[in-house]
Amino acid sequence: MGARHISFTPAKPLLASELNQSTLDAKYAVRGKIPIRADEIRNHIESNPNSHGLPYDRIISANIGNPQQLDQKPLTWYRQVLSLLQYPHILDKVDASVIHELFPKDVIERAKTILGSTGSMGAYSHSQGDSYVRKSVAKFISERDGYPADPQSIFLTGGASAAVQYLLQILSSDKNSGFLIPIPQYPLYTATIALNNAVPIGYFLDEANNWSTNPTQIRQLIHENNAKGINIKALVVINPGNPTGAILTKEDIKNIIDIAAEHGLVLIADEVYQENVFEGEFVSMKRVLSELNEQHPELYSNVQLASLHSTSKGVSGECGQRGGYMELVGFTEEVRQVVFKLASINLCSVVSGQALMELMVNPPKPGQESYEVYHAETSGIHSDLQGRSSSLYAAFNKMEDITCNKPMGAMYLFPRLNFTEESYPKLYKDSDDTGVVVDELYCVELLESTGICCVPGSGFGQVPDTYHLRTTFLPPGTEWIESWANFHKEFVKKYKG
Template structure:
């Protein structure tokens, strides 16, 4: 037997190198280490200086004790086990199910048949119609269910759209920096070009058109075919909520340069300051004001059940809506989603519940409203507490929480900390986050994982974990870290 037949076919150098080069910081080295710590704590022989791991690195609400909304879970339970519907008296009188829960489950079952069966590739028609109705209520403009595609969370929708838009390595996508690393990682996998544009930290992380134009022109001059612009609103990791004039300016620039607009709007209900303006609504307003001028501007908007007050990340439900896309291109998008068969049907049903929750006067409304408001107020309260803590920390600057589930403070670390980081082959913000994890069990993500302005340092934290004790441990650690490396 030859020695070569005794070796594995795959090694780190001959697998797809685009996968190898992709970076995804929110589940990177720090997250892996935090899970090892968590396992040690469960084993009871950790010897660690903390008693719990706080995963503030990822927007995963139900891992951090956010309670599922009762109406949603009760309907899902009946969809998964329809035999329960044969015992309505027990559901109503002993298990505290409400009549509208039963009615909704029956409606959805009549449309999907069984959640164990494939649906149409782009999703159950009745669910797409329910989304279209929601979009019309939200924006005041009609929506067409044929332009709506259910997906396994917004990430799957992003993957579909980028596969369609990116033809080769010269295809460029304008991506905000800092950004959610899904975008840079996906472009890496596709061997396409990320064209970064910096958000304006001094302007609450708003978009700056001059910066976008500069990035676009630089890439175009280098032979890149810039085809689309990504906007995350409300922002991740920044929490920024864009004013309407910023959205109008971006749409105008996109029309001028013939760019597809990818509007990632998964945090649309997580807004603490101002209000959420959808790209679709602003585009329709522009079309109304300027007949014909914006009719070729392609917009794809994404939403998900993973965020907001729903927090059902594990159910993998989401959708995207296409506006002004060529029908032949749309047919290819349908083919692409067909290759993946369909989004999880139970996730699709959850999307229907999200866009069509109990209404005033319905039996489940009062409890739904109470739970929803409690989650929203809890998030706002913790965001404010965290912001206050950062304000008292030496060398830390952080804007007022505006939305989403994150804060992205800037940190100024002493030169000695940068030297110690370099010895470990880390960036100073990675070094800081690693020391913090080892000392407190709190897992954050260094700003370098999202991209940041040259010479600046940040970290991203969620404000999902309950309580404030973990915030106190960050403040204490920070003071000791600064004293050590002064």
């Protein structure tokens, strides 16, 4: 090596300021500043278990809907099949009687059926997803809605996030491409819009009316933005709502479809919380569109809908398994091919996640061997989640200067912090002095005082001069809720008046 003749002036290392501006601009609060601080505290506690000097022993991660990070158990049905899919050879290793102690017959049959199509969890599947799984998804959709679904229109994706990214990427044709998104919204949308150099156009959900949509306001935004030269491409709907926890009425959905039909907007229906319903009824966008289309094909046959689902939510919350699907309705074959090409560049979504999606949309039926356990586990988790959401809702309603809509679905509450400048002058002074907005300041102090990690409303968007926060209701027990209530009293004492 000494023999090489080297002579050059080394260049300077890359600065962040030289990077793609859109990657600098994108924000993702759910795993942003406050969760990053929570990680630091968690590491501090783990490194100093007996001398951390904090009034709490653990971080309560209420910033993200991640049930199995907390105490939620996976469904036996899912995991038994996934276990066999990874190691089917186990069936040959011990006697049939022993195998039957380990795996019910329907589990073994389903694993064989899935492997009959995928071959192995270790082989790339078709880029659009395994054909048997896509057929199962289509069957689920058609039974849910009473209208047919085509396996060719189903894409199996890595969670719903990958689907959102494909859609926003193909639709962002230039920097004047606009996307109508609800405010508050799940920040994946603003982040992905920023990464595609497109324009987010927020329509406000109406907090006073259970976070419903206002079609007049949406039409007004379309006119205003068209006049400014924005070419609006799509309208995003999150139902059940994240972060709001609200469920849209059928009337709301019809109004939205009318707007899409008239203005040629692609509808992106983020329906990942469709199983998480405590009050009211989830009606899919696909079903309402199909009904309208049946009655008025001259008006609705051109509507293009992409509806998204995920294995990360529901009662099971298998977030880490990265399963999801997107159904494309009404798109031209040409456009579908472009989505397919993007999926091809990614090769395929994880095959075990595809299998999990099949298990989710095609669960055991009454009479089948796994049914009882499946039914007991799913209804147990469902009522447990409902109970947790009610307890947290009740707790917020007892806190001074907090109001909260009754949770109908999803995994979140989005309470409002009614801290006016008049009543909380010290809070606004601190906010002005530090440049930290009011709701973020609340979340920072909540974290530092109690270890509870949630996300300020500013990360999701909110009506100007209103303040909220998003919290999941997933953490177990009531102790954390009590410590929140105590913190809140101190916070009000410190800043009010």
